[in-house]
Amino acid sequence: MVRKKQGDKENAIIEAAVKVFSQKSYHGSTTSEIAKEAGVAEGTIFRYFRTKKDILSKILIKVIESYAQTVVVDSLREFLTNYKDSNANEKEVIKALLRERLKVIEANLPLVKILFTEIQFHPDLRKVWVEKVVRPSMDVAVAYIEKKKKEGKIKAEVNAEVATRSFVGMVFFMVLSKLMLYEKLDLSLSESGELDQIVDILFEGIAARTIKG
Amino acid sequence: MVRKKQGDKENAIIEAAVKVFSQKSYHGSTTSEIAKEAGVAEGTIFRYFRTKKDILSKILIKVIESYAQTVVVDSLREFLTNYKDSNANEKEVIKALLRERLKVIEANLPLVKILFTEIQFHPDLRKVWVEKVVRPSMDVAVAYIEKKKKEGKIKAEVNAEVATRSFVGMVFFMVLSKLMLYEKLDLSLSESGELDQIVDILFEGIAARTIKG
DNA sequence: ATAATAAGTGAGTAATCACTCATTTAGGAG
DNA sequence: CTCCTAAATGAGTGATTACTCACTTATTAT
Numbered sequence: 352m353v354r355k356k357q358g359d360k361e362n363a364i365i366e367a368a369v370k371v372f373s374q375k376s377y378h379g380s381t382t383s384e385i386a387k388e389a390g391v392a393e394g395t396i397f398r399y400f401r402t403k404k405d406i407l408s409k410i411l412i413k414v415i416e417s418y419a420q421t422v423v424v425d426s427l428r429e430f431l432t433n434y435k436d437s438n439a440n441e442k443e444v445i446k447a448l449l450r451e452r453l454k455v456i457e458a459n460l461p462l463v464k465i466l467f468t469e470i471q472f473h474p475d476l477r478k479v480w481v482e483k484v485v486r487p488s489m490d491v492a493v494a495y496i497e498k499k500k501k502e503g504k505i506k507a508e509v510n511a512e513v514a515t516r517s518f519v520g521m522v523f524f525m526v527l528s529k530l531m532l533y534e535k536l537d538l539s540l541s542e543s544g545e546l547d548q549i550v551d552i553l554f555e556g557i558a559a560r561t562i563k564g
Numbered sequence: 565m566v567r568k569k570q571g572d573k574e575n576a577i578i579e580a581a582v583k584v585f586s587q588k589s590y591h592g593s594t595t596s597e598i599a600k601e602a603g604v605a606e607g608t609i610f611r612y613f614r615t616k617k618d619i620l621s622k623i624l625i626k627v628i629e630s631y632a633q634t635v636v637v638d639s640l641r642e643f644l645t646n647y648k649d650s651n652a653n654e655k656e657v658i659k660a661l662l663r664e665r666l667k668v669i670e671a672n673l674p675l676v677k678i679l680f681t682e683i684q685f686h687p688d689l690r691k692v693w694v695e696k697v698v699r700p701s702m703d704v705a706v707a708y709i710e711k712k713k714k715e716g717k718i719k720a721e722v723n724a725e726v727a728t729r730s731f732v733g734m735v736f737f738m739v740l741s742k743l744m745l746y747e748k749l750d751l752s753l754s755e756s757g758e759l760d761q762i763v764d765i766l767f768e769g770i771a772a773r774t775i776k777g
Numbered sequence: 778a779t780a781a782t783a784a785g786t787g788a789g790t791a792a793t794c795a796c797t798c799a800t801t802t803a804g805g806a807g
Numbered sequence: 808c809t810c811c812t813a814a815a816t817g818a819g820t821g822a823t824t825a826c827t828c829a830c831t832t833a834t835t836a837t
Contacts, residue, residue: 360814360815374685375591375685376589376590376591376684376685377589377591377592378588378589378590378591378592379590379591379685381793381794381795382794382795382796383793383794383795391815391816392815392816392817393795393796393816393817394796394797394798394815394816394817394818395814395815395816396795396796397795397796397797398814398815401796402795402796403794403795403796441771442771464684468681468684470744471589471677471681471744472587472588472589472592477744481744496770503772504771504772505770505771505772506768506770506771506772506773507772509761509765509770510758510761513758513761513762513765514765514770516734516737516738516741517734517737517738517762517765517766519737520733520734520735520736520737520738520740521729521730521733521734521737522733523733523736523737524729524730524732524733524734524736524737525729525730525733527733528729531683531684531690531694545723545726548722548723548726549726549730552722552726552727552730552766552769553765553769553770554769554770554771555768555769555771556765556766556767556768556769557709557718557719557722557727557766557767558654558655558717558718558719558767558768559716559717559718559719559720560719573784573785594823594824594825595824595825595826596823596824596825604785604786605785605786605787606786606787606825606826607785607786607787607788607826607827607828608784608785608786609826610825610826610827611784611785614826615825615826616824616825616826
């Protein structure tokens with residue numbers, strides 16, 4: 352027997368809103384369209400969400416908090432792997448981490464698109480994003496790089512923040528360009544070799560090794 | 565004597581639209597607001613532009629055709645091909661190229677923001693962007709990298725497209741993160757040291773040089 | 778100066794928007 | 808079944824939208 356769960360309609364509305372927002376942008380979407388997509392009456396939307404903006408906020412706050420959680424996990428894991436075997440190849444650690452993150456991103460591409468589009472135009476949401484994810488992530492990454500610099504694994508002259516931004520930029524842009532060129536992703540990002548190549552470039556650069564004078 | 569130029573109002577409308585679109589997104593903007601910002605009556609807008617979409621299209625097509633095509637593609641080609649016989653350090657060539665490009669980007673940040681936001685939701689404009697700028701730029705960059713690979717300056721195992729995307733991503737994200745964190749850019753991107761650091765990372769990576777077994 | 782033409786205007790319009798609320802439908806308790 | 812309450816509905820509402828058009832103002836030609 353299929354029992355109707357409470358929250359069914361609310362989830363239907365959220366899923367519909369994610370779809371419509373990601374395709375038409377927040378301001379380009381209408382509540383009537385979201386209702387239609389969700390298979391509910393327009394009035395039903397406003398029993399679960401006070402305003403249209405409230406739909407967007409609830410969607411993005413949830414995403415932001417789940418990402419904030421992964422930041423905590425990342426820092427914890429670094430702590431643990433450090434104890435286990437400190438000789439672990441940094442590159443392989445980063446590759447594994449990236450592969451895992453990309454899986455999550457791939458499974459939630461519309462959400463990622465909404466996030467990066469709308470935080471530009473909603474300062475309240477941008478503030479939460481920066482405070483809960485951007486700054487903590489940067490802190491974790493910088494701490495990691497500084498430690499590796501002391502261990503002699505990363506060049507001392509590398510600026511940790513710049514290196515972090517560079518890496519995130521490489522990954523972000525890989526996702527973005529695939530999203531734009533192909534309506535649908537033809538091959539999995541997390542499975543493509545591009546991931547490994549990016550990390551290789553980050554660590555070793557593109558220049559051929561030369562004997563320096 | 566100040567003579568009123570024809571095209572004055574059209575330019576005023578375009579400038580106003582760039583400002584409003586960049587702050588509120590296309591769908592979040594209204595023609596009445598653009599008119600107010602431009603200091604013209606709302607009806608005047610529709611003497612120069614058939615529809616609201618027509619404003620956006622004219623703005624972006626202009627950016628893509630007159631600006632991006634010549635400034636990005638043509639100069640990229642010139643930069644990368646005209647240095648061919650010189651012994652100039654590739655890194656310095658890239659740095660000079662990037663410094664110049666960033667100046668143009670900085671001078672047109674609102675336009676850049678509109679471009680990257682709206683091509684997501686306007687397939688007609690995205691198509692023009694990809695065909696006139698993305699693909700030609702990629703072709704030039706790939707040709708350059710392949711040449712340098714043959715010259716032994718760049719590692720043979722580097723994938724040219726991945727390397728290009730990585731580099732563009734690094735730069736793009738540097739601009740993006742500054743744009744988001746600070747309402748206004750506090751220091752010039754083209755003058756900041758981050759530019760040089762990014763190119764250093766691209767060429768040499770972050771890993772400390774080790775004697776490989 | 779006058780006529781002819783173009784540029785500019787803003788009140789007006791139909792359509793659409795986010796949101797409300799009186800009413801209907803559904804589900805569980807007794 | 809009969810209540811009772813909460814969930815769901817969709818026609819209705821005032822505000823706002825992109826766009827029009829009859830009209831006014833400015834510019835040019837003669």
